[in-house]
Structures are given as C-alpha cells and as structure tokens.
Amino acid sequence: MTSAPPLRRPVLVGANPAVQLFDDAGDCTAYVSVWRVDWSDHGAGTALVLWQPSGVLLLAEDTGLGRWLTTSFVRHFPELDGLPWHEPVVRRTPVAVDLSLDSGLRASAGDVDVEIDGVLDRRACETDEFPLGSDMAGLRLVLAPCARGQITLAGTELPGGVTVSGTPARPSSSAFVTDAEVWLL
Template sequence: MVTKAPAATGYVTRTPLLTGANPFVTLYDADGAPTGYASLWQIDWSTHGTGAVMVVWTPTSLRVVGDHPGLAAWIEEHFVRHFDEATALPSWPAVQARHAVVRLRVDPATGARAEAAGMAVSITGPLDARPFAQADFPLRGVSHGLSMQVIPCEHATITIDGIAVPGSPAVVRADGRPASSAVVTVHEAWSA
C-alpha cells in the first residue's frame, strides 16, 4: 500500500531578489558613538541589474553612488536604510543616488576595498568565516530569506575627500568567537 505524504503547511515560497557580496562597517569613537558607516555592494545578479554600489554615512552627510543609479537607489531604499546598523545611527536623511564608477574588490582571504567619487573604504584582517542563514529576516515589514558567508574583520577605514573618518570598528571575542562591526559577506543571497 502506498501512502501519500502529508501536505506541507506553513511553507512560504520566495522569489530571488539578488546575489553578490555586501561588505560593511560602522566606525566608533572612544566613547562608542558612531562616526561613520559604509555598505559596499557587488551585485552579481538582481531584479534591478548588476553592478557595484557604495553607501557612505557620516554625521554630516549620506552619499549613495553606483555604476547604475537606479540599482544604487534600490539597494539604499530597499535594504541599507532598514538594516540594524543604519537604523541605529542618529540620522538617515533622504538622498539621491548618483552615478559614479565604483571600484570594488572583495577577497574573502584579505577583506574588501572600494573607491568612488572621492570616497574610499577598506575592510581588512579577517578573524573568522562562518555560514549564516535566516529563513525569516524581516525587512520593511516583509519576510525575506537571507543566506551568506560572514567574515568579521579586525580593521577598517573610511576616507572622504582625502580625510579619514575618525574611529575604528568594534571588535569583540565572546567565548572565543570573534564578532566585529566590520564585516565582509560573500555568497549573499536575498529572496522575498
């Protein structure tokens, strides 16, 4: 006798949104106040095209640039401004994405470096590499699927128009497991 498998309940099908890499860093001063934040994106495939994007925040400005301004605007509006790192900042103004050629290199063994429009971001000194997946990542009130390889790093800098943003990443080692506010992600995939 062949029995039928019970029907799955509660399963949510998803549509792919993007794949790529998303190195990011928050710098802090000695008192723990954020001094700079950068989110770098290498989009290998997405519903809005491919290319590189830089989102850089300081207490006095927010800059969003990319190879394709439409892609850069979507990344900033749909993802970055809703991440915990951005919502923890004292302000996140409205901004218009601008076109700029973004030179971004992501290397899981050494870190990431990006340059565009007078900005430079460097994230180096990998401390660990571990997989991460979350089937229900709430973003903009919508459940998203997220998976990636997370590489916390020890060092990071942000430079704007030749001037270094003060501060450094927060690095902790809880029970020997390193965590940092400077992270390189690879194999990042989002779905909704």
C-alpha cells in the first residue's frame, strides 16, 4: 500500500519559466527564473531573478512578492545547488512576460531580456516531494522543454548555451516554459 500524500494547501498559482546557461566545461554561467504569479499568499504579479557567479539580481514591481519568490523558491531550486548565493540586488521595475506553451517566452525587465523558444514537448508533471529548504512542497505544472534560450543583460547576450538531453519521446532542456503551475505547502 502506498500512503496518501500529505494534505497541503496551494500557496501559489502561475508560471515559472527558466533558462540555465552552461559553458563548454559544463559550468553554469547564468540562470534566470521568470515568474508570472496569478495568485499567491503574497499577491499577484511578475518577477525576474537573474543568477550569475558575480551576484543575484531581483527585478519586480512588487518587491515584497519578488523577495518571497526569491527566498522561498528560487534560492532552493536544484539548478542552483552548489553555486554561490549572494544577497540579491533588488530593483523595483515592471516585468513584462509573454508566455505561450506553443512558442515559448519573451520577458523583459529593466535591462534584462529573456527569450525561450523551440518548444520540444508538453507534458504534465507533479511531485509531492519538491525540496524547498527545510520544507517539502507539492508541485503540479505543465512543462514544455525548449531547444533554445538566451539571456541578455544591458544589450549583451550572456555567455553559455542551453543543454538539451533526454530522448525524442521525452526531451529535457535547461530552457523551459511552464504554465498551470501550482505550489502546495
């Protein structure tokens, strides 16, 4: 017999597309987490969190929402395991997000632009064991791994490329879009 998953309540509904770039040696050169929060315990809105080896930049019109997303979620994502974490530089700025499970993502905030395209697949994913620091969260979403992703900062494309792996029937990528994303705690 399997035990039932723990009872949890939704704390966030929205989307969290991301791009992680790698150099030729396989080291992470940049990671961006884009948020479109339709509803949460901390309000609704958009945010963009950019990690680079030199620091973390948080861009959001609602900086309270942005800080919550950064400290409660992004900081604990597996893509950042083992990478140095710096106190985020916070800039209050609107974040424009144009998201499609057909074509990908275009997002911009201040001097940061993100593009994700070349959708390879769409599939539903769920887990009741997504680690967020000392908490274990539930996560339900539609995931679309993509062939391409780029991050531009102040007009300069950040170095590194997207890693695509998996199989043709179940591709995986370090660039992806999501939608119908529900976080449960």
